[in-house]
Amino acid sequence: MTTAIDSQRSTELVHLLLIEDDEDDAIIAHSLLSNIRGVEFTIDWVASYEEAHSSILQNRHHVCLLDYCLGTRTGLELLHDAMQYGCKTPIIMMTGTTDRHIDFQAVQLGASDYVVKGHIDPPLLERVIRHARERKKAEVEREELHTQLLETSRQLGMADIAINILHNVGNVLTSINVSAGLISQTIRQAPIGEVGLIANMLHTHHDHLDTFLTMDPKGKLIPQYLQELGNNLSSRVEQTISEVDFLVSKVHHVIQIIDAQQTIAKPGGIQESVRLDDVVKQAFMISGGELEDHHIEVVHEYAELPQVLLDKHQVLQILVNLIRNATHAMIAHERAHHRLTVRIAPCIDQKSFVQIQVSDTGVGIRPEHLTRIFAQGFTTKTHGNGIGLHSSALAAKNCGGSLYASSEGKGRGATFTLTLPLSVVPQSG
Ligand SMILES: Nc1ncnc2c1ncn2[C@@H]1O[C@H](COP(=O)(O)OP(=O)(O)OP(=O)(O)O)[C@@H](O)[C@H]1O
Ligand SMILES: [Mg+2]
Known part of the structure; x- marks a missing residue:
């Protein structure tokens, strides 16, 4: 049943649910509410537990x-259910007696307040209702904010992963593009049409092929020409096969980058048994031809090391970033001769670790930038994104290692040291 109570100077409309199985008590509640000034109540009064249940969940x-008393059931049970189903209405518990235990339980279950019948007057009820509504409003806002924050951080996390994937895949795509271009050029320039021309010639002279091949000036050239054509085509096929293999390995690397990035938060990716010098070699292949294009000398200083177990694709990703950065730092620093040095050596102070150092003779790093360069978004390049070192430091950490930079300052080159755990592959036999 719905009753509207008008207050002469009503300023606010409040829709109230009254759950009360005793008619006399319901009348008292109506009377108290009608005497509250400044608020106009529309009251839905329900007397049974079942009716209350469906009303409150709406x-x-x-x-x-x-x-508190609802026939054979209690208001606490209803309160419990309401909270379980995510009820957003502030609920004020009413009882006939002062019972601290019920009071405590009601608040524990999620009641906004607790009042004792007979000990309440209109101003007190107004205050209790107002406070309960304000508290509930703040609580709902807090929950919404929390949900929003969770969603935002989830989206940021996804954006972070997407940015890293794009950056690292972008690095590899450059060399995929070069390979694909080479394959296309090799096939397009293959003298396949010549085969057809010779076949036509032979067909035209098929009834006197012996004299054509031995006496005719053009025919006499055919055997030698066919041999050269054969050599040319087989060398192109070989070239194409090796370029396709290279392409396949790079596409595989792209897939690994995506996989690794998706599990970046989880330590321990796929461990492979590798030789570190092979990994460095592959990193140079992926880094493209910029070093040769700018006549940069590359020096390799490798200590003898056994096969090690590591997450090859994460290490590749780091090395490609370091080689790219070093190349760009050298291109940006005008000088007659530039040198990129890669060193692989056991760690002197940490026996179970190995170090890969990438040193360049480029622009160098100012002391105040030595740690900032690892922050996401830090870049000094016009077209840089500031992602490479951030994702590399994360990848190094993921591998159980670390990455740090050193430089004697502006114009003095830089050295990046990647430290990795040395998990030696046991030798069989
Ligand atoms: N070898 C280096 N020599 C000098 N400065 C370097 C070197 N490597 C990195 N830096 C500095 O660190 C910054 C951050 O490097 P990072 O690889 O994170 O981003 P980026 O190269 O600017 O852009 P991208 O996201 O495309 O890699 C660079 O902008 C540069 O200022
Ligand atoms: Mg970079």
Whole structure:
């Protein structure tokens, strides 16, 4: 049943759910509410537990007054259910007696407040209702904010992963593009059409092929020409096969980058048994031809090391970034001769670690930038994104190692040291 109570100077409309199985108590509650000044209440009064249950879960009311006794059930049970189903209405519990235990339980279960019948007057009830509504509003806002924050951080996390994937895949795509271009050029320039021309010639002279091949000036050239054509075509096929193999390995690397990035938060990716010098070699292949294009000398200083177990694709990703950065730092620093040095050596102070150092003779790094360069978004390049070193430091950490930079300052080159755990592959036999 719905009753509207008008207050002469009503300023606010409040839709209230009154859950009360005792008619006399319901009348008292109506009377108390009608005597509250400044608020106009629309009251839905329900007397049974079942009716109350469905009303409260509709979340249609601004506030609910809930009686403790509801026939054979209690208001606490209803409160429990309401909270379980995510009820957003502030609920004020009412009882006939002062019982601290019920009071405590009601608040524990999620009641906004607790009042004792007979000990309440209109101003007090107004205050209790107002406070309960304000508290509930703040609580709902807090929950919404929390949900929003969770969603935002989830989206940021996804954006982070996407940015890293794009950056690292972008690095590899450059060399995929070069390979694909080479394959296309090799096939396009293959003298396949010549085969057809010779076949036509032979067909035209098929009834006197012996004299054509031995006496005719053009025919006499055919055997030698066919041999050269054969050599040319087989060398192109070989070239194409090796370029396709290279392409396949790079596409595989792209897939690994995506996989690794998706599991970046989880330590321990796929461990492979590798030789570190092979990994460095592959990193140079992926880094493209910029070093040769700019006549940069590359020096390799490798200590004898056994096969090690490591997440090859994460290490490749780091090395490609370091080689790219070093190349760009040298291109940006005008000088007659540039040198990139890669060193692989056991760690002197940490026996179970190995170091890969990439040193260049480029622009160098100012002391105040030595740690900032690892922050996501830090870049000094016009077209840089500031992702390479950040994702490399994360990848190094993921591998159980670390990455740090050193430089004697502007114009003095830089050295990046990647430290990795030395998990030696046991030798069989
Ligand atoms: N070898 C180096 N010598 C000098 N400065 C370097 C070197 N490597 C990195 N830096 C500095 O660190 C910054 C961050 O490097 P990082 O690889 O994270 O981003 P980026 O190269 O600017 O852009 P990208 O996201 O495309 O890699 C660079 O902009 C540069 O200022
Ligand atoms: Mg970079």
